[in-house]
Amino acid sequence: MSISQSKVKQVKALTVDQIAQFKRDGYLVLPTALDPELCRQTRDRMWETIATHLPRIRRDDPSTWGPVTEEESTRLAAAKPEGGGEPYLGGKGHRFFIRNGAEELLLNLAPRAVWGIAEQLLGKDTVVWPAGLDESGTTTGPCFMSDDAITGLASHLGDTLGQPEKGSFTTQEALQLPKTGPVWLTGQGTRGLYCTLPGSPSPGPDLGSAHSDGACYGRWRLQMAAYTDDLPANSGGFTVWPGSHTRVWKEQWEAFLDGEKHTDKHLEVRRAGGYTDPVIGQIKADTDPVDCHGPAGTVVLWHTKILHMAGQNQAADIIRQATIYGYLKTPAAIPDPLVVDETNLDIWRDWSDELR
Template identity: 30%
Template sequence: MTNQPLSLDQLVFFKTHGYLILRQILDPALLARARARLWDAAPAAMRRDAPASWIGPIPKEAEDDSRENYQKGFRWQYRGIGDEPWMVELLPKNQTLWGAAEQMLGAGRLVGPGGVRGIYCTLPYGDHPTSPDHCHVDAHPFHLGAVAYIDDVDPGGGGFRVWSGSHRRFYYDFQTAYQREPNDRYAPDKAQIGAMPSVDCHGRAGDVVLWHHRIGHMASHNTSRRIRQAVLYDFRKDDWEMTQNEPPAPDMWKDWSQEMRQIKLMGDA
């Protein structure tokens, strides 16, 4: 474990709860660059120096359904920036983060990053009512997700929200280990888990939330006055194309590193 990015306690926490927050690990200069570049693609009525203009929803006549710069309702997803090399340096190739992912999935076993998902924003709700929380599991194959805050995210500020420990149930609620073909257990488990308390993973600029691909989660409602700004990336192990259609394994950690497989859950003897 010498010189490994994550401590034993951190690995135990992740294996038990399905998520882990790493504090202040990203390059401040790249964070500032990302915050500035976001405004190159801002909705027409939104100005960086006018916080009152940030409040959603985006007007119907200004909505954009394009993949590169999706703007609709309270969501603004600037994907067009995701392939730029400096964005890769910001998140997946960050030395601490890449090392943590290798520690979890195996040294030399990660698929090289070709880009990130982009900058995903949730606009402030202002006086608009919020809808009920909606727990879901992602539909595409990957192993380890990363949500990186490029600006501060206050409690209730639209942070990544997780249902702690739900990965250990949802993993077995699909016909395959990584694809999204739910079985008969998924719907009742989703209803039961979604009614349980969840964790608001708020944080500061430079914080990263790591999460298991089968954890129940959502981008929570933003009741703050600040735009929630996050960069997203999915780590994949190099054999994912061969394992993605396998049935869930008795040991849900079989595709992870030997270190992760050997770790016991909190409370286990």
């Protein structure tokens, strides 16, 4: 453990019962797990950012917390930082984001504070440490260059890195990304702050935004959402379908081993599309979703393959404020041949002995 790792105060380790619950349900809620002072600082930074870039939304007046208009959205999107990456503040409608995920505050708040639990679940010395920015202000980390990763890089960076259209399905060990780029693809930052303004629209009767994150192949196994402000029920919380992780995992791997990639959009019936997999329809039909809410500092851990969506924010005076991070297994812990090979369909192959 490096000096920087040992300095961050750790969230209490999981009990045997909590690990069993995570394994069975595919998710686990840890109420008020995070440092309240860091939560407060993150909220303050959010409001400072809004005051700078979107001042008509005022902290002391929830009546001003209306959706981001087309004009505002276009103006924010045009403010691209020098050196690449996305605008610091962006958004559309009821969603806005702040790309501060590689900053020390966000890293210490969540991914580093939950580091002990990540190693507890995934295995000691097998997880990519979120180092954040180096002296030059950029990030460096490993990235498995699948089609999905290439798409993610292109959509968040433009084509500034000159990435090819197709993935090599090999690991680039030291991919450099600007601080407001997709730093989560290399494990170096969170997604920043993802927020849902009050009165967001209903997801519709078929809950079409429910999905399973990314492809089954790759190095993401454990993810987290952390709330930096109080989040009551029905206010846009992370919504999960308990137990769906094992079903999606199996179906997507079987499809991949049959030759179907997650990105094969030309297929008439896609078994591993992320939003439209037939198994997702089955899960929605037989399982009730759970709205994960809680006070500021609450952490939701989830298996990467669990079916989930952002809930509808039905509150009038609550902004859903979450940072999202995925722990990556290191290239040493899962070499490339194993990243694309799960022939025995063992969902817990890459997890710790303690969890197994």
